[in-house]
Amino acid sequence: MTFSIDKSDWRKVRFGDVVSNVNEVVRDPSALDIERSVGLEHLDPGELAVTRWAAIEEGTSFTRRVQSGQTLFGKRRSYQRKTAYATFNAICSGDILVFYPKDPQVLLPELLPFIASSDAFYNVALRTSAGSLSPRTRWSDLAAFEFLLPSLAEQQRIADLLWAFEQHRQSVRAVELRFSTAEMAWTERAVWDNPYPEQALSDLLDSCNYGLSDRCVTDQGDGCPAVLRIPNVVQGHCSFHDLRFLPEAADSSHPAAIREGDFLVVRTNGNPSYVGIGALVEQMQETTLFASYLLRLRTMTDRLLPSFLALCWGTKKFNQRLRPYVRSSAGNYNLSSSSILGLSIPCPPLTEQLRVVAEFDKFTGARREIAANERALKESATVVLEALLGGRS
Incomplete structure (x- = not known):
């Protein structure tokens, strides 16, 4: 798709010249009939609609006012791309900036959320974010963004x-x-509501191994295989984007090589919700290895199909069985291979x-x-x- 626009009569403006950073404080939301509070966790990445919130009656420390028609922008961890368009009145977190045109006859409020969710705007937010654990951008930096109006x-x-x-x-x-x-x-019914007995994974897996702990690099050398890490499996499927590479040549005989039908599991992370996420390796083109923060499960294919294991792993009932084995240690959450082998599934x-x-x-x-x-x-x-x-x- 192409979209041609004649910009000959457009004028360049600074974001801060046409947009206000609205910072209205509300101490008593109930006096204004405000019933909702919006935290950064309620904004979904890449979604303009605000579909989640908390009730004011549940208690909140937020004081920043939001009115219907305003644009919300998550200034903390802006790489998450949290921009939204409010369709109700609320109060919100201090980590959310509230934007509104200084003059709606100069900039339409309905266009503003798209400008604030554009790649160009986010590039400024990312470039100006400071802080290691929770990087934040600032209004003064965003205000300098220039675009044609x-x-x-x-x-x-x-x-x-x-x-x-x-x-x-x-x-x-x-x-x-x-x-x-x-x-x-x-899937829940198909996997669990059947007459077949459960068997321990220790009787159904051929192996359950840890990956390699070698330092990886961003540039691939000749014969140097890609290494799958947590970001490559954390969405529940194997992604071959944003890869790292072993700095030395290796082939499919490497102990950490993966093949079609392998099932990779996140075994350790600072976020407990990531631990235990699994992904089936469905397609392989080149030699690929897996990193030490993952486990590689290989089934006895005459007893358990890898694809059936993946179905079982993704069910709510299996997750409920697995969660108690995710243990905290030294600031990380971990899942051991022995815990996995002790779990059982219908077979x-x-x-x-x-x-x-x-x-x-x-x-x-x-x-x-x-x-x-x-x-x-x-x-x-x-x-x-x-x-x-x-x-x-």
Whole structure:
């Protein structure tokens, strides 16, 4: 998709010249009939809609006022890309900046959230963030961001188009979430509501090994394999983006090499919710190794299909069994190989495992198609934003 915009009559402005950093303090929210408080944890990365909040009656220390029509921007850990558009009145965390046009006849409030969620704006936020554990950007740095501002009529045309993309994307996203809920419920029943006896993973796994602890590098040398780390599996599937590499040559005979059908598990992390996340290795093209913060599970394929193990691992019931074995030590949370081997799962005959996996794949295919539609809508909106803020005409 291409989107051409004539910018010959647009004027360059500083963000801080047309946008106010609204910092209105409210000591008694109930006096203003404010019933909701919004923390940074309630803003979902990449989502303009605010769909979660806490009730004021539950108690809060927040005092920053939010009014419907204002734009919210998470200044802490801005790499999470938390920008939202408020559709209700609330109070919010001090780690959320509240933006509103200084003059709505100069900059449309409806266009502002898209400007504040653009790559160009986030590049400024990332470049100016300071702090090691919780980096924060500052309003004074964001205010210096410059962009080209069209006429009000052109802004309206662009905002209408972007909101049409966004509302359609949110509708598709809602369908995807409902589909995922149905998929999870079906999987729970298919795996656990059956007459087959459970068996310990120690009787179903051929091995459960730790990865390599060698230092990795960002540039790949000749014959040097990629090394999968926690970021490559933490979403529940194997990602081959943002890779690191062994600084020396190695082939598939390396003890830490992975192959199709391996199941990788996060065994240690400072965030306990990451520990225990598993991902099935489905496709392999080149020799790839795995790092020491992961465990590699290999099934006895005449007893347990790797794909059936992945289904079991992703269920709520299995997660409830696993969580008690995630233990804290020296600031990290850990899951041992012995704990995994002691867990048990239903183990039907291979023919039944194949049937369940095949049925699940039908769900997965449909859900991926829905997700692809959502991504296409988001990419189309990004093209418009880049044309708006990227300096092209």
